[in-house]
Amino acid sequence: MEAEYSAAQCVPKDRRPDALGDLRVLPDEIICAILVNLTPRDVARLSCVSSVMYILCNEEPLWMSLCLSNVNGQLQYQGSWKKTMLNQLHLPNLYHETCVTPMHFQGFSSLFLLRRHYRCHTTLAGFSFDSGNVERKNDISLEEFGQEYDGKKPVLLSGLADTWPARNTWTIDQLLLKYGDTPFKISQRSAQKISMKFKDYVSYMQIQHDEDPLYIFDEKFGEVSPSLLKEYTVPHLFQEDFFDVIDRDKRPAYRWLIIGPERSGASWHVDPALTSAWNTLLCGRKRWALYPPGKVPLGVTVHVNDEDGDVNIETPSSLQWWLDFYPLLADEDKPIECTQLPGETIFVPSGWWHCVLNLETTIAVTQNFVNSRNFEFVCLDLAPGYQHKGVCRAGLLALDEGSLENVRKSSLLNEERMSRSDLTRKEKRIKMCEPSEKPFQNWTFIDQNLWDVEFSYDINFLEMFLEKERDHYSSLWCSSNCIGQRELREWLWKLWTEKPEMREKTWKGACLALNAGKWFERAREICTFHGLSIPTDDEKLPVGTGSNPVYLIGDHVVKLYVEGGLEASVHALGSEMEFYSLLCKADSRLKNHIPGILASGILFVEDGKYKIVPWDGRGVPDVIANCDWIPENSSAVDFPFGIWSKKYFDYKKAGISINESINFAKCSKVWPYIVTKRCKGKIFAEIRDTLSWEDALNLASFLGEQMRSLHLLPFPSLNASSFADTEKKTECPYVNGFMETVSNKKIPAEWEFFIRTLSRGRRMSLSV
Numbered sequence: 001m002e003a004e005y006s007a008a009q010c011v012p013k014d015r016r017p018d019a020l021g022d023l024r025v026l027p028d029e030i031i032c033a034i035l036v037n038l039t040p041r042d043v044a045r046l047s048c049v050s051s052v053m054y055i056l057c058n059e060e061p062l063w064m065s066l067c068l069s070n071v072n073g074q075l076q077y078q079g080s081w082k083k084t085m086l087n088q089l090h091l092p093n094l095y096h097e098t099c100v101t102p103m104h105f106q107g108f109s110s111l112f113l114l115r116r117h118y119r120c121h122t123t124l125a126g127f128s129f130d131s132g133n134v135e136r137k138n139d140i141s142l143e144e145f146g147q148e149y150d151g152k153k154p155v156l157l158s159g160l161a162d163t164w165p166a167r168n169t170w171t172i173d174q175l176l177l178k179y180g181d182t183p184f185k186i187s188q189r190s191a192q193k194i195s196m197k198f199k200d201y202v203s204y205m206q207i208q209h210d211e212d213p214l215y216i217f218d219e220k221f222g223e224v225s226p227s228l229l230k231e232y233t234v235p236h237l238f239q240e241d242f243f244d245v246i247d248r249d250k251r252p253a254y255r256w257l258i259i260g261p262e263r264s265g266a267s268w269h270v271d272p273a274l275t276s277a278w279n280t281l282l283c284g285r286k287r288w289a290l291y292p293p294g295k296v297p298l299g300v301t302v303h304v305n306d307e308d309g310d311v312n313i314e315t316p317s318s319l320q321w322w323l324d325f326y327p328l329l330a331d332e333d334k335p336i337e338c339t340q341l342p343g344e345t346i347f348v349p350s351g352w353w354h355c356v357l358n359l360e361t362t363i364a365v366t367q368n369f370v371n372s373r374n375f376e377f378v379c380l381d382l383a384p385g386y387q388h389k390g391v392c393r394a395g396l397l398a399l400d401e402g403s404l405e406n407v408r409k410s411s412l413l414n415e416e417r418m419s420r421s422d423l424t425r426k427e428k429r430i431k432m433c434e435p436s437e438k439p440f441q442n443w444t445f446i447d448q449n450l451w452d453v454e455f456s457y458d459i460n461f462l463e464m465f466l467e468k469e470r471d472h473y474s475s476l477w478c479s480s481n482c483i484g485q486r487e488l489r490e491w492l493w494k495l496w497t498e499k500p501e502m503r504e505k506t507w508k509g510a511c512l513a514l515n516a517g518k519w520f521e522r523a524r525e526i527c528t529f530h531g532l533s534i535p536t537d538d539e540k541l542p543v544g545t546g547s548n549p550v551y552l553i554g555d556h557v558v559k560l561y562v563e564g565g566l567e568a569s570v571h572a573l574g575s576e577m578e579f580y581s582l583l584c585k586a587d588s589r590l591k592n593h594i595p596g597i598l599a600s601g602i603l604f605v606e607d608g609k610y611k612i613v614p615w616d617g618r619g620v621p622d623v624i625a626n627c628d629w630i631p632e633n634s635s636a637v638d639f640p641f642g643i644w645s646k647k648y649f650d651y652k653k654a655g656i657s658i659n660e661s662i663n664f665a666k667c668s669k670v671w672p673y674i675v676t677k678r679c680k681g682k683i684f685a686e687i688r689d690t691l692s693w694e695d696a697l698n699l700a701s702f703l704g705e706q707m708r709s710l711h712l713l714p715f716p717s718l719n720a721s722s723f724a725d726t727e728k729k730t731e732c733p734y735v736n737g738f739m740e741t742v743s744n745k746k747i748p749a750e751w752e753f754f755i756r757t758l759s760r761g762r763r764m765s766l767s768v
Helices: 002-010 016-025 028-035 040-046 051-057 060-070 081-088 111-121 142-148 172-179 198-207 226-231 318-328 375-381 387-398 401-409 420-427 448-452 459-465 485-498 500-513 516-529 566-586 589-593 643-654 658-665 684-690 693-712 749-767
Strands: 136-138 155-158 183-187 194-197 215-218 255-260 265-269 276-283 286-291 301-304 311-314 336-340 344-348 353-358 362-369 550-553 556-560 597-606 609-614 670-677 729-733 739-743
Touching: 016 051, 028 051, 028 060, 028 111, 040 051, 040 060, 060 081, 060 111, 111 318, 172 198, 183 198, 194 198, 265 318, 286 318, 301 387, 311 387, 318 353, 336 344, 375 387, 375 459, 375 500, 387 459, 485 500, 500 516, 516 550, 516 556, 516 597, 516 609, 516 670, 566 589, 566 597, 566 643, 566 670, 589 693
Parallel strands: 136 155
Antiparallel strands: 155 344, 183 194, 183 215, 215 255, 255 362, 265 353, 276 344, 276 362, 286 336, 286 353, 301 311, 550 556, 556 670, 597 609, 597 670, 729 739
């Protein structure tokens, strides 16, 4: 008894309550998450508060996060992340803790820190990994690949890289000799653009003990080191890539050099825009885990923003998932797995979840591609809205009750039942985040009736979740899309013109991404109403990259105004009609070089049918007469939506935020349009590179003459009473950035709107 009492007396007192004060109620994980959001200087100050704060504030993962959040450019690791951060701050040497021995305290323990320390220092050599259950194939034909695997399931392929020079030259030592001073982009969970010289990265790999080590993941390696591209070729199975028609500087990122040490890897994700991918390993070993589309891994949460469809995936690091989550899985819930060996290529189909863990230092090359099998899925993912993006990744749990009922009524649904265990497991992980609601609010239970609905990664099934009220031309563009709006339109147009043999497939993709079928219907209605030739099948895709759908039909052009919403569209057509009226009144020579207007009007839907009202820009058509943005004294001016009205509209819009501007661009069922004669010749962009110097000078001279004619046009008079609700004062910017308020008598009325618009836009940008 005396021995037991003596041992108890030796147990040090728990110092956590006294050292943390009121913060003691928070778990260590939450405190560490808070510390990440502080500045390095504040963390250093906080470490002096107490013994426990000293421990928490000197954790290497914390300083790694702080360092990567503050660096922008090239990084040079200094042996520890705290030293690296201090080096970035350019502090005097006397503040560097080169000789200071870290303090140690008894009476404090943390399971969270212990587990993280284990992940940082564990080695994977002792872990047992079998060959996995992904099929392995050698010398597979293109026909067999298309029938058995493409768009269906992953496969490990050998023999595709046997003739590559990279099989022998892509080793750490040889790359170090040739590319030691070459900077490569680093992939990490940071918004900053980080790169490291390869020699510095190799030094880092050799001494680091990070839970989620830095990982070379460089999509520009071919531009930085072109010789690397000569040492491998795209395998014959993956050479069909529809993104090839896009200019290299405009196409999305598609190829990456991947180099990482043991414990590094890629956390759970679905490849951008639902593209497919191949990955060839040149040295080392990788462990892969994969789930089919719609089956979200344990520990992963999918958020889809309901405004722009932005997809955000919360996931543990690759190592943490394997150590902490994988052991919790029942056998039937485990992913498809394999260990990839040097020389092997793995194919990942469209929409498949995958996670990669490097078992040792690895070097690999990977490319994403769009082919005939996944093209429609890519176009679907680039369509506006959010519901279809959630379903493609999270399955039916991305749906609310109303949407689910619509699915249940569809004839495309299967009658097979989803297992209750699968739904229960997913319930805890899939959440749809909407700005107007608290996250996770709608996911407290799973409807029992969901069990009779089966998810299918089939384009006919998935397109049911497109939001019909959202339109490509007027909807907010998703920031996580791999390609911009204009680039998307250019891509589809190039496929249409340069690959006529696949027009049927291109049309299907355009109907998904651009809602091209509906726009074609509207263009046909306009042509029918005005007795113009009906567009042929070759003319049914909108042309070019403009922000409004434009059709080249025979010898005329049909343009529908959509960009910015109905008010912006009415002003766009109204100001264009007033400009053409000015040309005719002034008998300007400029009108000889501007396409003549054949017709103009407003197309709208009434009682489920298209109707058209001709409109030349004068007066207010009845179809929009009840809108709350009609000028009060519109009858007092010839063109109520003409040039000055558009200027005032631009002035109002300049003073609102991006989120508020969404209301201006809401999809409507009213579309102004114009029909003009078709110009002869080619677009300048098509001949720019082949134009001779003499022709370029002649063109410049011609454009100068037209510019002079434009400046000679009489500007439409401003009816000041039309804008009586505007401010009586105008802010004029000084050269030093301050503002001076002056009476509007000192400046012409025409300049007043120009200055006000700039001022409002400047104030808005400063407030943001």
